[in-house]
Amino acid sequence: MLKKLTWVLLMTSALGVVFAWQAQQPAQPAAAKPVTKFGVPVKAGPMDAVLVKDYTPASSLVVPETRVTRARFPVIDAHTHSSMSRIKTRADVDAWVKTMDENNVELSVVFTNAHGAEFDWQAELFLGSYPKRFQVWYSIDGSNPDAPDFTARTIAELERAYKKGARGVGELTDKGWGVESNERNALPRARRLRFDDPRLDAFWKRCGELNMPVNIHIADHPSCWKPLDAKQERTPDFQTYNLADKDVPPFDELLAMREGMLARNPGTKFIFCHFSNQGHDTAALGAMLDRFPNMYLDVSARDYEMGRQPRTMKRFLEKYKDRVLFGTDMGRDAGMYHGWWRLMETGDEYMPGRIWWPYYGLELSEPVLRSLYRENALRILNWE
Numbered sequence: 001m002l003k004k005l006t007w008v009l010l011m012t013s014a015l016g017v018v019f020a021w022q023a024q025q026p027a028q029p030a031a032a033k034p035v036t037k038f039g040v041p042v043k044a045g046p047m048d049a050v051l052v053k054d055y056t057p058a059s060s061l062v063v064p065e066t067r068v069t070r071a072r073f074p075v076i077d078a079h080t081h082s083s084m085s086r087i088k089t090r091a092d093v094d095a096w097v098k099t100m101d102e103n104n105v106e107l108s109v110v111f112t113n114a115h116g117a118e119f120d121w122q123a124e125l126f127l128g129s130y131p132k133r134f135q136v137w138y139s140i141d142g143s144n145p146d147a148p149d150f151t152a153r154t155i156a157e158l159e160r161a162y163k164k165g166a167r168g169v170g171e172l173t174d175k176g177w178g179v180e181s182n183e184r185n186a187l188p189r190a191r192r193l194r195f196d197d198p199r200l201d202a203f204w205k206r207c208g209e210l211n212m213p214v215n216i217h218i219a220d221h222p223s224c225w226k227p228l229d230a231k232q233e234r235t236p237d238f239q240t241y242n243l244a245d246k247d248v249p250p251f252d253e254l255l256a257m258r259e260g261m262l263a264r265n266p267g268t269k270f271i272f273c274h275f276s277n278q279g280h281d282t283a284a285l286g287a288m289l290d291r292f293p294n295m296y297l298d299v300s301a302r303d304y305e306m307g308r309q310p311r312t313m314k315r316f317l318e319k320y321k322d323r324v325l326f327g328t329d330m331g332r333d334a335g336m337y338h339g340w341w342r343l344m345e346t347g348d349e350y351m352p353g354r355i356w357w358p359y360y361g362l363e364l365s366e367p368v369l370r371s372l373y374r375e376n377a378l379r380i381l382n383w384e
């Protein structure tokens with residue numbers, strides 16, 4: 001009995017000490033309240049000061065890294081730009097051809113983004129020395145579509161450029177500011193030229209008659225229409241393209257403009273670049289391809305869209321292997337090409353990319369690679 005009482009007294013005084021000690025502690029600030037996320041107690045620390053734009057985690061993953069310095073089969077690159085490839089002189093073109101040779105790139109389709117005299121100069125630069133290594137495409141003058149002679153003038157330049165060597169039109173862009181327009185020179189919204197504008201129908205028809213495919217950039221990555229906040233999907237490097245608060249139509253409204261142009265111009269081949277900016281939803285994109293046999297895609301600049309969903313994208317490319325062209329759209333450095341071959345051909349995992357989504361290789365089969373790399377271009381483009 002005495003023993004028990006001693007024990008109770010001891011306990012009581014011990015608790016008293018604990019309570020007294022607690023009372024002396026300063027009250028904890030509310031912000032430091034422990035937070036648990038997914039079962040992990042979150043603590044404040046140096047990483048809280050890291051800016052999102054500086055966040056480049058180094059991976060500890062030990063998995064095979066395949067170096068692919070040459071495409072497995074010959075390639076026609078259906079999407080390059082003379083400007084992005086920094087081409088100004090014949091020596092630049094020579095250096096590009098050397099890199100193409102090393103990478104098994106047989107031919108590059110060059111978007112000159114030019115018409116008139118500037119197009120002629122570029123056509124001579126590329127075709128003058130390498131007529132079998134390049135195609136040159138030209139771009140329309142989209143300014144002043146209200147002029148009464150707009151359609152006739154645009155068709156006249158098409159025919160002139162064709163005679164000077166142009167074998168396609170584009171890349172023509174409407175990110176919301178109008179065809180071949182941008183934020184600085186855009187017309188008031190109601191007057192902007194759109195891809196489904198009837199003023200372009202006679203032009204599209206003439207493109208079909210001349211077998212001039214058209215490369216179309218419509219809308220942009222869907223994340224451009226989302227705010228630049230903590231939920232923004234793409235890396236800060238891409239915020240320059242953001243349109244969330246701009247005077248442009250919604251993403252879906254722009255994509256819907258494809259339907260009129262495709263339906264009214266069945267004899268014209270439209271190649272929608274960057275998976276038509278719908279690579280995030282291959283089911284919806286496949287439904288469009290099913291509806292419109294004159295619709296084609298290129299994969300250019302959407303390495304990240306492919307690499308983040310390797311199984312879905314592989315199934316899509318197997319199903320639509322006759323409708324998709326390979327293209328890069330990222331300059332002409334050797335390492336750029338190597339990244340594409342690795343993504344297309346290997347099963348490598350968690351590859352670093354140019355966005356914060358790691359890529360997973362698609363391991364495309366030989367028939368799919370051959371179709372995308374070359375055979376579709378031979379069938380769809382103009383080789384006269």
Ligand SMILES: [Zn+2]
Pocket residue numbers: 079080081171273329
């Ligand atoms: Zn491009």
